[in-house]
Amino acid sequence: MFFLYFRFSLSKKVEKVEQGRSNQFRSTKTPLDYLPGPSCNRTYFGDVGRTYELEIRRPREDRLPFICHLNFTAGGGDLGDLIQLTFDTFTVGKFVSFTTEGCPDGHMSIQESERPLTGGQWCGSAWGYTVYYSETRSLNITLQLDRLSEQGIGYNFDFKLAYKFLKKGEAHLRYGNRSVASWRGDLVPGSYCDRILEGCDTRPCRIQSPNYPGVYPRNITCYYRVEHRQVQRGKHVLLAVRQRNSHKVHIKDQIVKYDRSQRVLRVWDQCNVVQDYLTVYDGGSTTDPVLVRLCGGDAVPDIVSSGNNMLLEFHTSPYDNPFHPVPLSFLPGFELEVQVLSVDARSHHYVRDVHHCEVLLTSFDSAYGILENPRHSLPPNTTCRYHFQGRTHEQVWLSFIKYHAAPADPAAYQLSAECNARLRIWDGRINSLPGQQMNVSLLGDFCKDEVPRLCDHTLLSNSSRFTRPCSPSESYVSSGSELTLEQTLKQGSVLFPLDFMVRYEFVNTMLEGAHVKGSDNPCDRVFSSSITSPSGGRFQSPRSVFYYGRGGAHNLSCVMRFEPNLGERVQLTFTRAKFGGRPCTTQKDARTGRLRCVHNLKLSNASTGVAELWISEYPWPGVQIPRDCMCSKLSDPQIITTFTSSVVEVNFTVTLMNITQDFNHFNFEGEYQFISTSSTEDVENCLKFKKERRLRGSSGYIELRSPMVRNRMTSMKYLLRSSVPMG
Template sequence: MNIRHENIKKTVSSFQVLFDSFTLGRFTSFTEDGCPDGYMQIQEASRPQVGGSWCGTSWGPSIYYSETKSITLIIRLLHLSKEQNNYNFDFRMAYKVLRREYATVRYGGTPPSERPFFKLRPMPYPVNISRGEDTTVAKTTKTPEYYLGDLISGTYCSRIFSDCDRKNCRLQSPNFPGVYPRNLTCYYAVRQHEVPQGKHALIVVKQPNGQLVSIRSQKALYAAQQERGNNGRELKFWQQCDEVQDYVTVYDGYTTRDPVILRFCGGGVSVPEAISSGPELLVEFTTSPFGTFLQPVTSQSLHGFQLEVEVRFVDQQSPTYAKNKRACEFWIRGTGRGVLEHPQHSLPPNTTCLYHMQGIDTSGPSGRNIIYRRPSFSAPRFRVWFSVLKFYVTNALNPNLPEDEYCGSHLNIWDGPMRISPGCSDIFCDKERSVQMSRATSPQSVIVGRPPTNATLVARFCRERAPRTCEHALLRRSRACAKTESFLSKGDSLTLELKLTQGTALKPVYFKALYEFVDLHQDGEPWGRGSCSRRFASRSFPEAPPDPPITFSSPRDVFLYGRGGNRNISDVGDYEFTSLSTVAELRFDVVNMTASDDFRSFGFEASIEFVRLESGCETSHRVYGASGEMRLASSNPMSESMDDMVEVFSDGWSREVDPLARHVFASPSASDHFDLDWPRSLSVELIAVEPASYYVTWLELSRRHASSHGGVFALSGECEYRCASLDACIAADLWCDGIPHCPRGEDERLAHCSALLRVPAHYALMFLALTLLAAFAVITAARSCRRRRSALQQRLKSLSSDTAIFDEKEVIC
């Protein structure tokens, strides 16, 4: 049977085929050999044949809406048999052509009959007029038509949707709102191409109107649904839809390999939101091969489903979505504070999300010269302050339903890191981690992470228990969370673990928390008893180049301010240049702080530089050693005008000097000889009237050793290195060093400094003995040679004159 309209217009949408009664053989199963006696198939023009079949008996009306301009009904009767008084083949049907503007359930828009009542009839008199109200009749706005996607070529019902933020997108079952074909699989791919800068797109599918969803979910044909009290209105999920195998599956991605976040069937109630974690989402609609028009209850004549599509945008660099669909993991590092919330997208069942929070200075080199920070310091610089504002688990369909198990989905707070940081600077470090995950075709998508290693469990939140919360922080202008209402890590890391036993599309988990990385670092060194009193000292020597300028600021520890529980703060900074013994003090006092005040409300930043002055000021130097020379320089004298002079006085300071005096000496009665009453240190101050340079030499003296028989004041006669003119001893390294130190130059005399006189006695005796021994040997050899020569001469005289032969052994010396 072929139903076709030859002169169809553009305004004609489809055919409406009404099966008022239908009997075609027996119906036995939805999945295997369900129509043994015969079946009916419906084919759409220019669409591939899917092979689904209808059979059985139904008495209620069933409506089929075509997708194209021509449909073909194929009826095959394999066994004709008589049951009771009737045959197993009988049907009554009617059809009509349906115009597009009247098919508002499928295509949207406003039907022609819905026009404003007073559009052509102005009101003759005002009604319910009150002062300040606009009595103009509001014009009804036309509902925009639905965007049903682009049909994929060669498929029966698969469609592609793009940029639904600017379109009224609707996902519909084939032939909606009529009965849908059998033995069918449709794919609806939704993708958002245009995303604002700095944002991340999430795709949402939902249906708040339950009457627009009706997918067969049970095999029973005559079940008394009224006894269940819901009049057949019920949504089923996951394995509950395997009975008929008509269901809708939502994937978090663009392929069927991505995680499954929702699977449902049934109808009559609203469909909860299923939200993807990215700009792509795939919806799959599957039907069983065989079906019947008979429904358990005729609560509604609509069949199939219609889903709304919404696009939401979240901040790209925020822990509100998981970048990796296989691993829900976030890294939150820095020095500030923020708000942490649950993921804004749906998560599959048996999912674990980890939030790694670590206090670390990620700003890099900023040019600040922080001095005396010891890298081997064991105490951490940062600590994590964490406050849970709310945590609850609800049911998307009925919030009053209890949980299936005690503390099924829960939130764990671990003090410490659960694994080593991958070292990336992004909030998502998915490339650095390998996780194990089962194939996402089933709802049991398991994410297995590393077990906690150096972390300690400090709290667990679930629907039945909330150990420590700070709920009043949700109110406007509330006080800060106290330490008894929050958690403070012992180190610089804290880990949040969200474990889900069921998917959040059906059992949403909501939590909101505040986190802050408390910076315990303070510039300088600890000084005094105050918690924030610091000391800055220059360690450079006079000969070394001066220290670079130091930038310092007020402490950033929030617990020192009002938001951390303190009402007053007193900060003292001590600045000392060691070589000049100059000290300055900076005091930072804040009183009567409120609960919202911290270092952002009160603070300062300054710089200090230790400057070594060569002239222009009274300077003092501290020198050490046995002897040396010191240069004192003076510049132009200060002006006598009081406008150019600043005098600073303090307790314990005294400066009584005659401004006319050119030289300041010791007391004239002082002796030139060394005295035991002399002090061990001496101060020299130059007060110059004219600019000049002066050199002062000094010599360190020590008294002679006391005699063992004469008491303390009885001195021995001589010391080893003694200046006779001063009657005192000097250091050994000054004796005979080429520079006269004693007033009369005794330390450099030839009698003391001759090289021969400075030879040790035992070496001199040894040299004298060797000299005498060598002289004795030479004299003995000379005398022996003389005796031999005289003996030879006597023998020669005794020989005759004609003797010409000499003994060869004779030796003539």
């Protein structure tokens, strides 16, 4: 590793220092009140691989203010490309503040060649093992001491460093190695550390603090703009930064303490002590939403933008004392990896408008689907509303397959008692504009450790295994055609990720006809002929999933009753029908011409279930005459026209449905027509003769004449009942 190489290459031996490869001298220990020697105001060169030591002696009080300039230049080739400075001993004045007049007695400043002056200062005493790596081939150190310590036993100046010249190819932590070279972006001309990174899908992009992996400069603001211009058709690009190695992130957040337990990522106001922080914007400008502001040290989770631009701002305070994280394996500053992600442009995996998180899902687009949390990070104080809008005859069925909102520690993150992540489920449409709310009820309100009803066993489903359907206690069903999920995140989703998956379905509740009075079954319907109603129409099996196996039902029985007026008969035309592939065929009886269901005798209905469509007549009230039966797929229209009864019923029965079956497996569609067949006089005669043809007794006779006498009924129905009780 680059860092370890620098650390262990230090030599305790005091080497000769070359000034312009001439004027050699040896640094020696002298009394602390010795006048500053020839070490100041010089340029230092050196050979690659050698370590040199340099000490600046404490000035006398009558020589104050003391100013010392040290230039270190890597001459290229064997003279190196970069400079490594290791501060073995550092005490310059005293440190009192990170932000305002923090170095009243004196300071050290570093200026790199070809970079603007930052004005940042270090003072006080150094903590730990402090190393500085240059960005350029030359840098200047300025030491300034304005006053000595007023206490006779204390000294506020003690400066000793070791310096070394390195080749760029040896700086593996910064630039990578020959097999994988890190790309740090293009430096913006005239800036100290602003960079632009693009094309990160084809090369390993890294965002690094200035002078990484050493201490970063003071009083700087760096802007890292990440862009991706080439977008594949049909895709939407997201940008992500992260660092899973915790030792590669340490942005100073407090006065340094030798306590490893203090290493944690901090956010927002917690970074105000030192005012060193990294801010991530969801876009290419500082006016875009802020996803997070970080400091401290730990692994950085994925921070994902909602589009193809991301801006990172690194800010440091003007004053500090040199430091290094503890233990030494942790590096000061930061390095973040950049990734380019893509999602389907038509999906709901990203928010179209980052300032207005509203998602609309309608049954016009899809009758069902899966809704997941956005694949990108959400800024603090975000409220996302997911509106489910069906047709007027539809309901919304929601099932949470998973839901997890990471908890936040109110003490650690200065949160109020209010929910960090709050989920509310509304039985209707909720508008984002105040004063426009509809009168909708709340189906659920969840905060902190509370979670909505879960149907998590659905996660066990795969291509070869199906799980049982979600029950009403594991899901939510709207009372009308609309429903709204409202998710609020007080702290955003970067450090407190939100992960949910919802299956939604728009359930068709339409049922033709009117409900049969006295029936508890909603799918029992009646179609009556009247002056105010049409003489015909369509009828079909119910399309609500809750009547079928996938909706939790095992059996289905629906009766559709057709009631013509006197002098009318019913004509039914079945246009299509499906019976789930049950072992049964529809055959026409050669003698009667009627349809009958022929079951496979080798299989038992008790094990395979029944799926049949029965058509029955009711010539007299309470007297049912089964007429036709269908049980196999119907592709061509089947017309039933020989009805002479006053009432006809169609009974659709399905038993033993499995958990995958619904109206796509069992269904029928048809048309009905009330047809006038008799005059008023014929109707009166018909009623008279119908009463005469209800026969009861031990024996009797029926007389048929041909040709038929006018004003008699054209169909001869007789009801024969035994006078002997059954059983």
